[in-house]
Amino acid sequence: MADRVFRDRRDAGRVLAGLLDRYRGRPDVVVLGLPRGGVPVAYEVARALGAPLDVFVVRKLGVPGREEVAMGAIASGGVLVINDDVVRGLGITPEVVERVAEQEGRELARRERVYRDGRAMPELAGKTVIVVDDGLATGASMHAAIIALREHRPARIVVAVPAAPKSTCQELAALVDEVVCATTPSPFFAVGESYWDFAQTTDEEVRDLLRAAAASAPARAGGRLLSDTDVIRSAAIPTEEGVPPDEVLFDRVGDTHVVLIGEASHGTRDFYAARAAMTRRLIEEKGFCAVAVEADWPDAYRVNRYVRGRGDDADAEEALRGFQRFPTWMWRNATVLDFAGWLREHNDRVGDERRKAGFYGLDLYSLYRSIDEVITYLDRVDPQAAQRARERYACFDHYGTDDGQTYGLAAALGAGETCEQEVVDQLVDLQRHALEYARRDGLLAEDEVFYAEQNAKVVKDAAEYYRSMFSGRVLSWNLRDRHMVETLDAVQNHLTRQRGDPAKIVVWEHNSHLGDVRATEIAAQGELNVGQLVRERHGDDCRLLGFTTYTGTVTAADDWGGEAQRKWVRPALPGSVEELFHEVGQKEFMLSFAADPGRAAATQAAEVLRAARLERAIGVIYRPDTERQSHYFHARVADQFDAVIHIDDTRAVEPLERTSLWETGEVPETYPFAV
Numbered sequence: 001m002a003d004r005v006f007r008d009r010r011d012a013g014r015v016l017a018g019l020l021d022r023y024r025g026r027p028d029v030v031v032l033g034l035p036r037g038g039v040p041v042a043y044e045v046a047r048a049l050g051a052p053l054d055v056f057v058v059r060k061l062g063v064p065g066r067e068e069v070a071m072g073a074i075a076s077g078g079v080l081v082i083n084d085d086v087v088r089g090l091g092i093t094p095e096v097v098e099r100v101a102e103q104e105g106r107e108l109a110r111r112e113r114v115y116r117d118g119r120a121m122p123e124l125a126g127k128t129v130i131v132v133d134d135g136l137a138t139g140a141s142m143h144a145a146i147i148a149l150r151e152h153r154p155a156r157i158v159v160a161v162p163a164a165p166k167s168t169c170q171e172l173a174a175l176v177d178e179v180v181c182a183t184t185p186s187p188f189f190a191v192g193e194s195y196w197d198f199a200q201t202t203d204e205e206v207r208d209l210l211r212a213a214a215a216s217a218p219a220r221a222g223g224r225l226l227s228d229t230d231v232i233r234s235a236a237i238p239t240e241e242g243v244p245p246d247e248v249l250f251d252r253v254g255d256t257h258v259v260l261i262g263e264a265s266h267g268t269r270d271f272y273a274a275r276a277a278m279t280r281r282l283i284e285e286k287g288f289c290a291v292a293v294e295a296d297w298p299d300a301y302r303v304n305r306y307v308r309g310r311g312d313d314a315d316a317e318e319a320l321r322g323f324q325r326f327p328t329w330m331w332r333n334a335t336v337l338d339f340a341g342w343l344r345e346h347n348d349r350v351g352d353e354r355r356k357a358g359f360y361g362l363d364l365y366s367l368y369r370s371i372d373e374v375i376t377y378l379d380r381v382d383p384q385a386a387q388r389a390r391e392r393y394a395c396f397d398h399y400g401t402d403d404g405q406t407y408g409l410a411a412a413l414g415a416g417e418t419c420e421q422e423v424v425d426q427l428v429d430l431q432r433h434a435l436e437y438a439r440r441d442g443l444l445a446e447d448e449v450f451y452a453e454q455n456a457k458v459v460k461d462a463a464e465y466y467r468s469m470f471s472g473r474v475l476s477w478n479l480r481d482r483h484m485v486e487t488l489d490a491v492q493n494h495l496t497r498q499r500g501d502p503a504k505i506v507v508w509e510h511n512s513h514l515g516d517v518r519a520t521e522i523a524a525q526g527e528l529n530v531g532q533l534v535r536e537r538h539g540d541d542c543r544l545l546g547f548t549t550y551t552g553t554v555t556a557a558d559d560w561g562g563e564a565q566r567k568w569v570r571p572a573l574p575g576s577v578e579e580l581f582h583e584v585g586q587k588e589f590m591l592s593f594a595a596d597p598g599r600a601a602a603t604q605a606a607e608v609l610r611a612a613r614l615e616r617a618i619g620v621i622y623r624p625d626t627e628r629q630s631h632y633f634h635a636r637v638a639d640q641f642d643a644v645i646h647i648d649d650t651r652a653v654e655p656l657e658r659t660s661l662w663e664t665g666e667v668p669e670t671y672p673f674a675v
Contacts, residue, residue, distance in 0.1 A: 005162075005163070005182075005183050005194050005521070005524050006163075006524075007195075007196050007197060007518065007523065008040075008195060008196065008197040009040035009134050009195070009201070010041075010043070011612075012044075012134065012163075012182070012194075012195070013043060013044025013045050014044045014048065014610055014611045014636060015162065015611075015612045016041060016045055016161075016162055016180065016182050017047075017048030017049065017611055018575075018611050018612055019160070019180050020045060020048075020049060020130065020158075021048075023049050023128065023130065023158075024048065024049045024050060025049070025050050025227075026049075026051075026128065028126070028127050028128050028155070029049060029128045030052055030127045030128070030130070031046035031049065031051050031053050031130045032053075032054055032056040032129060032131050032132065032145075032149075033053065033054075033055055033132050033133070034056060034058050034131065034133040034141060035115060035201075036205070037133065037134035037135075037200075037201050038133035038134050039201065039205075039210070040201060041133070041162060043213055045130065045132055045160065046213055048611055051130070052122060053209075053210065053213035053214075054116075054122050054210070055112075055115050055116070055210065056076060056131065056145050056148070056149065057075065057076050057108050057111050057112050058076075058141045058144050058145045059073060059074050059104035059105070059107055059108045059141075060073050060141050061073055061074060061082075061097065061100045061101055061140075063092065064096060069086060069090075070083060070086065070137075070138050070140040070141070071083050071086045071090070071092055071097065072086075072097065072101075072140055072144070073141045073144035073145075074105055074108060075141075075145050075148035076108065076148055079144055079147050079148035079151070080101055081144040081147060082097065083138065083140050111203070114203055115203070115207055115210060117207070117211075124152035124153070125152060125153045126153070126154070127154050127156075128154065128155060128156040129149060129152075129157050129158065131149065132161065134161070134162060134195075135162055135163040135164055135192075135194060136163075136164035136165070136172075136181075136191070137168070137188070137190065137191060139172055142161075143175070146159070146172070146175050156177045156178075157176040157177055157178075158176065158177060158178045158180065159172050159179045159180070160180040161180070161181055162182045163183045163184070163185060163188075164181045164188070165186075166186065169181040169184060196523075196524075228580060228608045229580065229583045229584055231604045232580060232581065232591065232605055232608065232609075233584045234601040234604075234605075235591055235601040235605035236584060236589035236590070236591060237590040237592065238588075238589060238590075239588050239589060239590050241270070241273065241277070241588075242271070242273065242277075242547070242588060242645055242647050243274050243277045243278055244278075246285070248590065248592070249278060249281060249282075250281075250285065250286060252543060252594065253282065253286060253543055254543075256504075256541050256542055256543050257504045257538070257541050258488070258534060258538055258541065258542040259282065259288070259505075259507070259543045260506075260507040260509065260514040260530070260534065260544050261278060261279070261506060261507065261508055261514075262509060262510060262511040262545060262546045262641075263275065263510055263511060264511050264547050264549055264617060265510075265554045265556070265617075265618035265619070265622075266330050266555075266618070266620045267327075267329060267554045267555030267556050267618070267622075268549065268552070268650045268651070268652065269333075269334075269650070269651050270549070270552075270647045270650040270651060271547045271650070272335040272653055274645065276335060276336075276338070276342075278506075279291055280339075280342060282504075283343075283346065283357050283506075284346075286504065287504055288357070288504040288505065288506055289355070289356075289358065289495055289503050289504060289505070290358045290359070290360060290492075290495055290503060290504075290505045290506070291358070291359050291506050291507075291508060292361075292362050292491055292506070292507045292508070293331070293360070293361055293362065293507070293508040293509070294330075294361075294362060294484070294509040294513065295331050295363055296323075296325065296361050296363050296364075296365050296366040296369065297361045297362070297370065297454055297458050297487070298322065298361070298366050298370055298373050298455060298458075299322035299323050299324075299325075299331070299366065299369075300322075300331075300359055300360055301360065301361065301451055303316075303319045303320060303359045304360060306318075306319035306340065306344060307340060307347055307358070308358060309344070309347060309348065310444070315341075316337050316340040316341040316344065317337055317656065319340060320332050320337060320656070326557075326561050326620070327557065327564070327620040328656075329655035329656075329657075333555075333654055333655050334653075334654040334656065335653060335654070340359070353443055354498050354499050354500075355499070358491075358495070360487075361487075362487045362488055362507075362509075363484060364465055364484075365462065366458055366462065367396070367458070367462040367463065370456070370458040370459045370462070371393045371455075371459055373452065373455045374426070374430070375390060375393070377449075377452035377455075378430075378452070381437050381440070382437070385429065385433065388426075388429060389430075392422040392423070392425055393419075393422065393423075393426065393459070395419035395422045396419055419463055423456075427456040427457060427459075427460050430452060430453055430456045431453060434449050437452075438450075446494075446498065450490075457486075457487070457490075461479065461483040464479060465483070474525055474527050477529075478526075478527065478528050481528060481529045481530050481533065482528075484509075484513070484530050485530055488505065488507065488530075488534070491503075492505055510617070510619065511547065511615075511617060512617045513529050513531065514529070514530050514531040514544055514546075515529075515531050515546050515635070516531040516532050516535055516544065516639065516640050516641075517531065517532050518532050518639070519636040519637075519639035519640035520633055520634065520635040520636075521612070521633050521634040521635070522633055531640070543642045543643070544641045544643075545641060545642065545643050545645065546641040546644045546645070547644070547645050547646075547647070548577060548578050548581060548615070548644060549649070550571060550579070550646075550648045551569050551570065551571045551572070551649055552651055553567060553568055553569060553651055553665065553666070554567050554650075554653075555567075555653045555654075555655060555662065556621055557622075558621065558622075559621060560620075562621075564655050564657075564658075564659050564662050565659070565666065566652045566661075566665040567622050567624070567652075567666045568624075568666045569624075569650070570624050572616060573614055573627070573628060573632060576613060576615065576632065577613045577615050577635070578646075580613065581646040581648070582648055587648050588645070588646060588647045588648060590643060590644070590646075591605055591643060591644050591645075591646075592642070593605070593609070593641070593643060593644075594642065605638075606638040608638075609636065609638035610636050610638045610639060611636065612635065612636055613635065613636075614632045614633070615633060615634070615640075616631050617631055617633065618631055
């Protein structure tokens with residue numbers, strides 16, 4: 001089966017529009033869609049290029065009894081094209097061809113009347129005509145359209161389709177001035193195999209799209225078609241050190257209960273600082289009561305105890321010492337240290353214990369740490385249950401290491417026990433006694449049993465995750481992101497029960513986790529993520545905010561487990577969203593994609609950013625030598641996020657433990673000529 005590249009026809013149109021950008025703003029361009037399926041694709045192309053849209057009706061002549069096989073096609077103007085190979089190969093008589101052509105001709109005439117609402121065909125003489133369909137197989141319909149279009153004497157004919165066999169694209173290239181095939185799957189089975197959603201387009205949808213195209217005018221200034229850069233510049237909202245004004249932030253958040261704030265890298269101070277500043281405002285003014293981060297559950301809970309005035313840590317730095325696993329700089333850095341200190345001070349001013357703000361981890365890497373935490377907790381409250389836990393978790397002792405990957409590899413290859421039943425039994429055992437444990441000592445006991453129960457869930461999910469690592473990246477990624485969303489829901493439910501009103505939570509994760517993956521090419525691989533799952537579960541009760549940068553420095557390693565380095569971030573690639581934002585010429589700004597009749601610029605910017613563009617993602621490893629392959633993917637930013645903040649030149653996050661490599665830093669490639 002071919003990869004399903006496109007979410008639907010509209011998505012395919014946005015991708016195709018990017019490949020036709022050289023025709024944008026030209027007054028001689030007309031876009032024609034082949035109905036019905038080609039019209040949603042053509043609508044997006046026409047809108048992106050600022051060109052008029054119309055239909056060119058072509059009907060396939062299907063072989064009787066095998067209608068999916070085209071023996072030819074008929075187009076406006078009575079043009080008939082026959083596929084001689086099919087007709088001869090199947091022994092189809094002229095009488096059969098004539099009968100089918102007459103039948104399809106009547107349907108062709110009906111569609112022209114329905115679609116155009118009485119409007120005349122647009123003038124095509126001397127124009128550049130871009131003919132769009134949702135895909136090609138044999139190309140018979142497109143062949144008929146090309147022959148018929150020549151009767152209108154256009155200056156240039158361009159065929160543009162999202163998917164087609166390479167051979168068909170080559171055959172059409174001999175007939176027209178240009179052929180643009182976005183993808184050429186091999187082997188090619190059917191057009192629909194390139195789409196996740198290939199539902200039939202109705203006559204009503206075609207008519208509605210044509211009306212919408214006729215009613216909408218491209219963005220212009222002084223009679224000049226605005227460039228994408230102009231549109232973004234007009235919609236940009238000023239920010240200060242990456243933070244929008246309170247009225248903008250609060251308006252965008254509204255009354256939602258889950259706000260996810262991302263980062264384009266795991267090592268950029270500007271992202272961390274802006275995220276912390278916005279979170280402080282949401283806690284102070286909008287009643288948010290927790291921060292949930294892309295960190296291991298037991299390590300983050302140690303910080304939670306500190307900021308709530310519990311535990312044995314004397315200060316914030318000591319509370320952050322639980323973060324021992326690579327990459328330590330993600331959470332042991334100066335910005336998180338300041339935030340943890342502020343959170344403790346804020347909570348100290350809050351009288352009601354239930355109103356204090358917490359700090360929680362969503363991740364699942366802590367297999368052995370969480371085992372220890374479960375047993376330590378049960379030793380205090382139920383020694384017999386602790387002994388049962390030791391016996392069940394002893395299954396993991398055979399691997400003689402605290403490295404979950406060692407267990408995962410052995411279990412995946414059948415070289416050791418899976419421990420699957422043991423971890424489930426332990427989780428059920430703990431859940432069965434949770435209410436009894438929680439009743440012993442009020443609020444503190446409730447929190448501690450919740451902490452232990454979540455650790456038992458981490459053990460269960462981590463064991464499955466480490467096994468899945470050796471079965472494919474997509475499976476392990478999906479397991480991890482599902483776990484993070486389930487943990488987020490568990491934290492929200494726990495705090496809601498304690499507080500007596502719905503808990504509001506801010507989530508800190510990488511853009512790749514919290515930007516809706518359905519708006520990226522990665523979705524075609526079957527990958528899901530936190531952003532998608534939160535939107536599906538919470539609907540409009542959540543907001544997704546991303547960050548981007550053009551250049552600067554970043555804290556990252558060369559390889560997994562490597563030493564922290566301060567690396568130079570290369571200027572973003574041509575055709576990327578980061579380059580587009582750089583061309584705006586502002587140091588920083590925010591774009592909000594909310595539908596707002598009072599802000600036409602925001603609506604226009606959202607349309608610009610619904611075209612697929614390259615987007616950069618730097619994790620804990622940065623490999624500039626293979627940057628396109630290692631760090632870029634195509635995304636529709638306006639569908640991926642509810643808002644995005646761009647900071648053009650950013651600086652690396654400051655680890656609490658600076659290495660010599662970090663201190664020295666990496667010299668930009670332009671040294672000594674850089675200014």
